[in-house]
Amino acid sequence: ALIVCRPITAMNTTTAAKPPQRASILLRPKTKASRNNVESADAQYELDQQRIESARGKRELLDAERMRWHGSARGDPDDKALVQETVQCDMRIHAAARDEAAQHEELLSSHVKATVAMRADLEKDLEERQSDARRGLQNSVMLENRALADAKFDKLRHEKAQELEQDLANLELFNERWGSTPR
Secondary structure (H helix, E strand, O other), X not given: OOOOOOOOOHHHOOOOOOOXXXXXXXXXXXXXXXXXXXXXXXXXXXXXXXXXXXXXXXXHHHXXXXXXXXXXHHOOHHHHHHHHHHHHHHHHHHHHHHHHHHHHHHHHHHXXXXXXXHHHHHHHHHHHHHHHHHHHHHHHHHHXXXXXXXXXXHHHHHHHHHHHHHHHHHHHHHHHHHXXXXX
């Protein structure tokens, strides 16, 4: 590789100025973690440790149960009796919990049914009262309209009778004046 060096001359001094270099991220000063991060990291570590301890305890309990079962399979009478008693106790606890849950569910469903029935009765009662009120209002409006129609008919009949009387009076006046009826 041949390197060619050019001599710096007055003609070659028009090079562009370089922008200043930005500081590298790696050269930044190290800072401490914020207190919030430290606290949350500590709390998370404690939670993780509790979870691990809980899982370890469950695993040890299961291992002990397996060893007890394994011992009863070999024929140790004390282990067999202990395992049977443990299983029966677990079954009784499970059956009691199941029965209690069923009773609780039945109580809730009966309460819900009673509430639904009561609400349906109240809605039916309200609907009947509303329909009775509507019927009463319609009946009163009908009677009022009938009374107004009768009053209007009576007024028209009275006006017609008055007009007839006036026509008869005018007819007598016409007869007196002209000597004959207009018809």
